[in-house]
Amino acid sequence: MGKVLIIGAGGVGSVVAHKVAQNPEVFDEIVLASRTKSKCDAIAAAIGGNRITTDQVDADQVEELVALFARHKPDIVINVALPYQDLTIMDACLIAGVNYLDTANYEPRDEAHFEYSWQWAYQERFKQAGLTAILGCGFDPGVSGIYTAYAAKHHFDEIHYLDIVDCNAGDHGKAFATNFNPEINIREVTQKGKYYKDGQWVVTEPHEIHKPLTYPNIGPRESYVIYHEELESLTKNFPTIKQARFWMTFGQEYLTHLRVIQNIGMARIDEVEYNGVKIVPIQFLKAVLPDPGDLGKNYHGETSIGCRIRGIKEGKELTYYVYNNCSHEAAFKETGAQGVSYTTGVPAMIGAMMFLSGKWKKPGVFNVEEFDPDPFMAELNKQGLPWHEEFNKDLEL
Ligand code: NDP
Numbered sequence: 001m002g003k004v005l006i007i008g009a010g011g012v013g014s015v016v017a018h019k020v021a022q023n024p025e026v027f028d029e030i031v032l033a034s035r036t037k038s039k040c041d042a043i044a045a046a047i048g049g050n051r052i053t054t055d056q057v058d059a060d061q062v063e064e065l066v067a068l069f070a071r072h073k074p075d076i077v078i079n080v081a082l083p084y085q086d087l088t089i090m091d092a093c094l095i096a097g098v099n100y101l102d103t104a105n106y107e108p109r110d111e112a113h114f115e116y117s118w119q120w121a122y123q124e125r126f127k128q129a130g131l132t133a134i135l136g137c138g139f140d141p142g143v144s145g146i147y148t149a150y151a152a153k154h155h156f157d158e159i160h161y162l163d164i165v166d167c168n169a170g171d172h173g174k175a176f177a178t179n180f181n182p183e184i185n186i187r188e189v190t191q192k193g194k195y196y197k198d199g200q201w202v203v204t205e206p207h208e209i210h211k212p213l214t215y216p217n218i219g220p221r222e223s224y225v226i227y228h229e230e231l232e233s234l235t236k237n238f239p240t241i242k243q244a245r246f247w248m249t250f251g252q253e254y255l256t257h258l259r260v261i262q263n264i265g266m267a268r269i270d271e272v273e274y275n276g277v278k279i280v281p282i283q284f285l286k287a288v289l290p291d292p293g294d295l296g297k298n299y300h301g302e303t304s305i306g307c308r309i310r311g312i313k314e315g316k317e318l319t320y321y322v323y324n325n326c327s328h329e330a331a332f333k334e335t336g337a338q339g340v341s342y343t344t345g346v347p348a349m350i351g352a353m354m355f356l357s358g359k360w361k362k363p364g365v366f367n368v369e370e371f372d373p374d375p376f377m378a379e380l381n382k383q384g385l386p387w388h389e390e391f392n393k394d395l396e397l
Pocket residue numbers: 007008009010011012013033034035036039057058059060080081082083085103104136137138139140141142179180181182184292293340341343344
C-alpha cells in the first residue's frame with residue numbers, strides 16, 4: 001500500500017519499526033533514519049529479514065530532511081524523534097510533498113511550553129499542498145483522543161466531564177529512571193498543573209491536586225493532576241466539555257528524586273558554563289540517567305491508561321470508562337522495548353496504517369479525534385492494545 005519513513009531510533013522508534021514490519025500488506029517498504037545511524041542498524045538487525053533500510057539525518061536541518069525524502073520518496077513520515085524536530089520535519093514535508101504523523105506537540109528548546117498553535121498554523125499550507133498531517137498519535141496524546149471520539153460517537157449525546165487517567169504500575173528496579181526521553185519527561189512533569197473548567201484554564205502548583213484512583217488489575221494508586229497537551233485539542237473539538245483533567249500516577253520515590261533534581265538545579269533548561277564549556281543541566285542529566293530504551297529487560301507490571309467520562313445520553317446521565325492495560329513483560333518479549341514505548345509506538349503505526357489505507361486521509365493538519373475512531377479502535381484490538389469498557393460505574397472523580 002505504501003512506503004513509510006520513520007525518524008527517530010529511540011524506544012518508541014524501535015516499537016514503530018517492529019510493528020510496521022509486522023504489517024507488510026500495508027507497509028511495502030520501510031526506512032528508519034535517525035541522528036545516530038548505528039541505532040537504526042541495530043533495530044533493523046533485530047527485526048531481520050532485510051525488511052528495513054536505514055539512513056542518517058539531523059532532523060533539525062530542513063535541507064538534510066529534504067535530501068532524505070528525495071532519496072527514499074516515502075508516502076508518509078512517522079516522526080518519533082523529539083518534539084523539537086516537529087516543525088523542521090513539517091517544513092520538509094511541505095517542500096518534498098510527504099504526509100506527516102507525530103506523537104508529541106512541538107516544544108521550543110528554550111521553554112517548556114506545550115501548545116498546538118505552532119503546528120495548527122500549518123493547516124492552510126498542508127491543505128493547499130493536498131497533504132495530511134496527523135498530530136499526537138501515540139497513547140496520550142493519541143488513543144486518549146480516539147477513546148474520547150469513540151465515546152462521543154457511540155455512547156454520548158454530550159460529554160461533560162473528561163478525566164484521562166494514566167497509571168504506570170511497572171517496576172524497572174532502578175532508583176530513578178524516566179520511561180521516555182528524560183529531558184522531555186522531566187520538562188513535562190515539573191511544570192505547573194493546569195486543567196480546563198467552564199471555558200477557562202485553571203493553573204495549580206505542580207502536583208498540587210492528587211488523590212488515589214483505582215486502576216483495573218492494579219488497585220489504588222496516588223494520581224496527580226498535570227497538564228497534558230491533548231486537553232487543548234479535545235476541549236476545542238468537543239465543546240460540550242465542561243471540565244477536562246489529566247491524571248498521572250507517581251510513586252513517592254520518583255517524586256522525591258524529582259524534587260531533589262529540581263532543587264539542585266539539574267532540571268534547568270538554560271545554559272550554564274562548566275570548565276569553559278556551555279552545558280544545559282537537564283541534557284547532562286539525560287547522559288547519566290538510565291536509557292529508557294534499556295529499561296525493558298527487568299520491567300515488571302502493567303500500565304493502565306484510559307478515559308473516564310461523564311455526560312448525557314437521551315437526557316440521562318451516563319458514566320463510561322474505556323481503558324487498556326499493557327504488560328511491560330509482554331511488550332518487551334514482542335519488541336524489545338518496555339510498555340511506555342510500546343503503548344506509544346503501536347498507535348503511531350496504526351495512524352500511518354489508517355492514512356495509507358485511505359481511512360484517515362484529508363488535506364490539512366488534524367488531531368486524531370478529528371478522524372473516524374472506529375477503524376482505529378478495531379486495529380488496537382488486533383495490534384496488541386486491546387481496550388475494555390465499563391458503563392455506569394463509580395468513576396471516583
Ligand atoms: P528517545 O530519546 O529514546 O529517542 C529519540 C530518538 O530521536 C533518538 O534516536 C534520537 O537520536 C533521535 N533524535 C533526537 N534528535 C534528533 C535529530 N535532531 N535528528 C534526528 N534524530 C534525532 O525518545 P523516545 O523514543 O522515548 O520518545 C520519542 C518521542 O515519543 C518523543 O517525542 C516523545 O515525546 C514521544 N512520546 C509520546 C508519547 C505519547 O503517548 N504520545 C509517550 C512517550 C513518548 P540519538 O539516538 O542520536 O539521540
